[in-house]
Amino acid sequence: MEILSKVHARNLVAWAADKPEVLVLSADLTSSTEIDLFRNAYPDRFFSMGMAEQNMMSFAGGLSREGMFPFVHTFAVFIYRRAYDQIADSIAYPRVPVRMFGFLPGVTTPGGATHQAIEDLSVMRALPNMTVVEVGDATDVETLLDPIQAVDGPVYVRMLRGEIPRLFPADEPFQLGRARTLQRGDDVTLLSSGICTEEALRAAAALQSRGVSVEHLHVSTLKPFDDPAVAEAVGKARKGVITMENHTILGGLGTATAELMATLGVGRPLVRIGIRDEFLHGASRPYLMKEYGLDAPALVSAVEGLLGEDLGIDESDLAAVRLENVHSAAKAEAL
Amino acid sequence: METAAPSTEPWIDDVQRVAQGIRRRVLDHTIKNNGGYLSQACSSAEALATLYVRVMNLGPSVAPPVPPPFPGVPKAGRDTYTGAGYNGAHAPEKDRLYFSAVHYALPLYATLIETGRMAEDGLRQFNQDGSTVEMIGAEHSPGLELTGGSLGQTLSQAGGIGLARRLRGESGRQWVYMSDGEFQSGQTWETVQALAYHGLDNIAAYVDVNGQQCDGKMTDVMNIEPLQARLEAFGARVVSVNGHDPQQLAAPAELERDGRPLFVLAYTNPCQGMPLLEQRRPKLHYVRFKDEDERNAFADMLRGMPR
Numbered sequence: 001m002e003i004l005s006k007v008h009a010r011n012l013v014a015w016a017a018d019k020p021e022v023l024v025l026s027a028d029l030t031s032s033t034e035i036d037l038f039r040n041a042y043p044d045r046f047f048s049m050g051m052a053e054q055n056m057m058s059f060a061g062g063l064s065r066e067g068m069f070p071f072v073h074t075f076a077v078f079i080y081r082r083a084y085d086q087i088a089d090s091i092a093y094p095r096v097p098v099r100m101f102g103f104l105p106g107v108t109t110p111g112g113a114t115h116q117a118i119e120d121l122s123v124m125r126a127l128p129n130m131t132v133v134e135v136g137d138a139t140d141v142e143t144l145l146d147p148i149q150a151v152d153g154p155v156y157v158r159m160l161r162g163e164i165p166r167l168f169p170a171d172e173p174f175q176l177g178r179a180r181t182l183q184r185g186d187d188v189t190l191l192s193s194g195i196c197t198e199e200a201l202r203a204a205a206a207l208q209s210r211g212v213s214v215e216h217l218h219v220s221t222l223k224p225f226d227d228p229a230v231a232e233a234v235g236k237a238r239k240g241v242i243t244m245e246n247h248t249i250l251g252g253l254g255t256a257t258a259e260l261m262a263t264l265g266v267g268r269p270l271v272r273i274g275i276r277d278e279f280l281h282g283a284s285r286p287y288l289m290k291e292y293g294l295d296a297p298a299l300v301s302a303v304e305g306l307l308g309e310d311l312g313i314d315e316s317d318l319a320a321v322r323l324e325n326v327h328s329a330a331k332a333e334a335l
Numbered sequence: 336m337e338t339a340a341p342s343t344e345p346w347i348d349d350v351q352r353v354a355q356g357i358r359r360r361v362l363d364h365t366i367k368n369n370g371g372y373l374s375q376a377c378s379s380a381e382a383l384a385t386l387y388v389r390v391m392n393l394g395p396s397v398a399p400p401v402p403p404p405f406p407g408v409p410k411a412g413r414d415t416y417t418g419a420g421y422n423g424a425h426a427p428e429k430d431r432l433y434f435s436a437v438h439y440a441l442p443l444y445a446t447l448i449e450t451g452r453m454a455e456d457g458l459r460q461f462n463q464d465g466s467t468v469e470m471i472g473a474e475h476s477p478g479l480e481l482t483g484g485s486l487g488q489t490l491s492q493a494g495g496i497g498l499a500r501r502l503r504g505e506s507g508r509q510w511v512y513m514s515d516g517e518f519q520s521g522q523t524w525e526t527v528q529a530l531a532y533h534g535l536d537n538i539a540a541y542v543d544v545n546g547q548q549c550d551g552k553m554t555d556v557m558n559i560e561p562l563q564a565r566l567e568a569f570g571a572r573v574v575s576v577n578g579h580d581p582q583q584l585a586a587p588a589e590l591e592r593d594g595r596p597l598f599v600l601a602y603t604n605p606c607q608g609m610p611l612l613e614q615r616r617p618k619l620h621y622v623r624f625k626d627e628d629e630r631n632a633f634a635d636m637l638r639g640m641p642r
Contacts, residue, residue, distance in 0.1 A: 047498070047533070055525035058488045062481075062495020068502070070495075086522070089485050090492050094474060095409040129410060153411070 001322065002166040004138040005330035008101075008159065009034035012071075013041045015145045022149075023063060025049050025072045027056055031332035033073040033103050034161050057083040060098045061090030069097055069149070076102025076117035076158065080124055087154075088127060095129040095153045104335070105134070105158050105194055106246035106275065107289055111335045112282035117158070118275050122251020124156040125223045132223040133176070134158035136197040138166040140220055143173035151176065158194060162330040165198055165322065168218070177221045179230050185213035188306055189237035190299070191230065192244040193219045193253045196273070199289065200244055202296040202319040203303075210311045212303060225256040234261050240269035240306040244299060249274035271302040286321050346389050350581040353384035353449040355641060358608050360445035362637050364458060365622060366630060374612060374619035376442040378545035378578065378603035383439075383446045383512070385584040386541060391510055392430040394423030396447075400454035402477050405467045418467060419480035421452045427505040431496070434479050435489030436514040436543060438620075440472035447478050487520035489513070490540060494530050497538045511540040516548040518559040524569065530596035531570025539588065539597040543578065545605040551617035562600055571598050578603035611636050 016022045016038065024038050028051045039046040049056040053074060060070035072079065079102045080087065091098045105117050124132045131151050135141050141160060148155045168180055179191070183204065192200045197218045207214055215233050234241050234257060241261065243254040254272030261270055275292055289295040296318045304311055327334055357380040365371030387393075398420030409415045419425065422432050434443055441461065447453035457477060460466035467475045474482045483489035493509045500507060517523050530538050542562075550556045559565075566573045572593065576583035578601030587599045605619050606612040611633055612619065624630040 049529060050525075050532070052525035052529065054487075054522040055491045055494070055529050058491030058522070059495040059498070059526075059529065062492035062497075063499045064495070065492070066496050066499030066503070068495075068499045085485050086488055086491070089482050090488050093409065093482050094415065095411075128408075 002138070003163050004166060005163045005328075006034055006037075006161075007138045007141045007164050008161060009037045011142050011145070013037045016042065016045075019069070020045070021067060022069045022071060023047060025056055025060055025070050027051055027053050027074040027078060029074050032335065033075070033101065035073045053078045053083040054086050057086035057098075058090035061086075061094065061096055064091075064096035064098050065094065069099065071099045071101065073101045073103070075104045075115055076120045077104070077115060079156070080117070080120045084123060091154045092127040092129045097151070098154045099148060100154070100156045101159045102156060103159050103161055105160075107280060107285045107292070107294065108160070108195060108246070109335050110282045110284055113279040115335060116280045118280060119248050119251060120156070120158060121222050121247050121253070122255070125251060125256070129153050130223065131155045131176075131221075132158075133221050134194045135160050135174070136194050136218055136220060137168055138164045139168040139170055139172065140174045142170070147174055147176040160195070163324050163328065167198055167201065174220060177224060177227055179217040179219045179227050181215075181217050181229060181233075183214055183216040185215040186236055187213040187239050188303055189215040189217070189233045189241045190244065191217050191219050191233070191241065191253060191257055193222070194246045196244040196246050196294060198322070199294065199296055200299055202321070203299050203313070205319065206300070206313045206317040207303060207311070210313065212307065212311065214303070219253055222253060222256060225260060231260060231264060235264060235266050237268060240271065241266075242271045242273060242299065242302045242306070244273040244294070246294060247274055248277060250277060269306060271305060273298055273302055285324065347581045349388045350381060350384040353388055353446065354380035355608070356449040357383060357442050357445040359637065359640055359642070360448060360458065361441050362609065362633065362640070364441060364461065366634050366637060369630065370621065370623040372438055372441050372620075373609065373622040374545070374547060374605035375436070375439040376445065377607045377609050377612065378543050378605045379436070379439055379442050380608070381579045381581055382541050382543060382584055382601045382603070383442060384449070385581045386432065386510060386512065387446055387450045389581070389585045390588040391432060392428070392507070393432070394426065394429055396421045396452040397424045398477065401456050402453070402460060402467050404465050405475055417474045417480040418477045421447050421477045426507070427503070428507055430508045430510055431480075432478065433481055433489050433493040433496070433509055433511045434472065435483045435486070435511055435517060437472040437479070437484050439512075439514070439543075440470065440476060443472065443478050444468060453477050486514070486517050487522035490517070490523060490538075491526045493538055494526055494535055497535045498533060501535070501537060507537070509538045511538065513540050513542045515542055515544040515546065515553065515559060515562070518542075518562060519557045527566060527569040527571055527596070534594045535596055536592040536594050539599070541584075541599045541601055543603055544600050545603045547605045547619050549620045555617065566598050571596050573598045573600060575600040575602060579607055608640070609636065
């Protein structure tokens with residue numbers, strides 16, 4: 001598997017070269033959110049707003065009313081928790097084109113509950129006028145800027161940084177509102193998002209070897225949630241549907257899927273793999289994925305539950321966990 | 336504080352005429368509807384009149400004299416609608432007003448009428464269903480173009496607008512009308528430090544320091560003083576004035592810009608020009624008459640008020 005580092009940092013500089021109306025706002029996490037190269041390349045379009053997110057979000061709303069495109073970067077929790085009122089009134093209500101890049105989703109940081117965004121998709125989905133997307137690999141990161149820049153209104157991006165695998169072909173760009181179909185099958189439909197797609201792929205070969213037919217889609221647009229391919233996939237699964245997300249099961253991919261299935265009248269079970277209404281704490285990604293049941297073995301258990309049989313898959317049958325270096329040149333800090 | 340003595344300069348007479356008109360209209364409306372934001376009119380009348388008559392460089396209204404029905408909240412497939420047109424068309428050299436104290440919407444609408452920017456009939460729509468002339472103004476309301484009702488957000492948004500206009504080389508200024516209660520909010524201080532840090536001297540705020548808020552007297556709720564010293568410590572340029580004196584109110588706007596955001600602290604009396612209101616202290620935020628007698632007393636006061 002190809003592993004890339006600082007994908008957004010380099011991509012943003014290249015992409016923004018011919019877009020003078022794209023400004024970047026930082027809240028004292030410039031290297032940590034991979035906008036240091038942008039700052040160096042375009043100092044006149046980089047604005048340090050300090051550790052003051054409420055002002056930053058409303059300020060961005062003001063800039064965007066004047067034809068600018070503020071690209072706000074900070075850790076996700078500081079966007080949606082600290083400044084939700086400002087996002088609602090200064091950005092979402094007037095439907096202005098602010099692009100928010102929220103880093104450190106869920107288990108991707110050992111920074112603890114204060115740094116781990118576990119309900120960002122829930123609250124951002126609930127805001128009228130908001131578009132909500134989440135990236136799952138380097139290709140997503142490299143190719144999402146054009147599609148989100150075309151959105152007439154605000155966009156929240158659940159972003160990845162540091163070392164990121166390339167799961168999807170580099171020439172198959174992110175498409176807004178379109179899931180990626182990774183595998184076709186008709187026993188079980190699996191919808192995964194963010195880093196859970198990489199985790200789910202660890203179990204793909206083992207499930208296939210046991211003759212389980214899985215339809216696997218990587219979902220990157222959480223709102224709007226109206227992709228016909230997703231509707232078709234949840235409708236055709238013989239045994240049921242599984243969602244897998246690095247997020248609370250209240251309000252994210254699992255909830256959106258439940259709403260879709262209920263609306264469509266799909267009368268089959270839905271298993272929502274995700275954080276079950278509790279906070280995370282500071283620990284490594286593999287540790288947290290295991291502790292909170294977000295990993296490949298949790299997926300195997302969910303499939304077994306839907307099929308009503310023991311598939312006899314153990315850890316050794318699963319692809320190895322990719323261990324990310326906690327300290328590496330790809331990240332400014334160990335967070 | 337006392338109102339300034341009559342002056343020989345014609346603009347001052349204009350300000351005083353508009354200010355008195357604001358008080359009369361708001362009082363008349365409050366009597367007819369048995370409720371209204373009276374103290375806000377009392378404290379803001381001269382400041383709003385001075386801004387519109389003397390300070391702001393605005394073009395004539397380009398909005399319909401009688402506000403049309405509300406087309407609806409911003410959403411996909413619907414054009415965004417604001418009340419900015421009442422303050423004239425946007426142009427690089429023109430100023431903008433960003434009205435943060437949206438509970439003062441009634442005095443603002445009265446100001447628009449007194450300055451010929453909205454028809455008298457516009458006020459009949461106040462707080463009526465389907466109208467933009469809302470009780471708490473939002474961006475679609477006459478004279479407004481931001482949604483600041485949560486308080487503390489308008490100054491930040493004006494900062495972003497001021498930065499964008501500076502990047503475009505526009506000379507127009509952003510005038511923000513704020514209430515003193517907003518200085519209890521952390522966001523306001525975040526904004527002041529950002530405006531100072533980024534040298535946004537095209538932002539100037541007039542603050543109605545009337546010492547009143549919803550729960551009553553501000554010092555019984557949460558103290559903000561010494562406001563001038565606090566703002567100066569944050570890097571702002573601050574001028575404290577008698578908020579009922581047009582000359583004092585207008586003077587800071589003439590200062591040559593020096594890289595700092597300007598704050599004019601207009602110290603005001605929330606009962607100015609309506610002595611009957613004094614009896615209702617300390618709760619002045621919203622006036623609903625206790626009985627017919629009180630309402631009649633205010634009606635008598637209206638008949639006796641100078642034009």
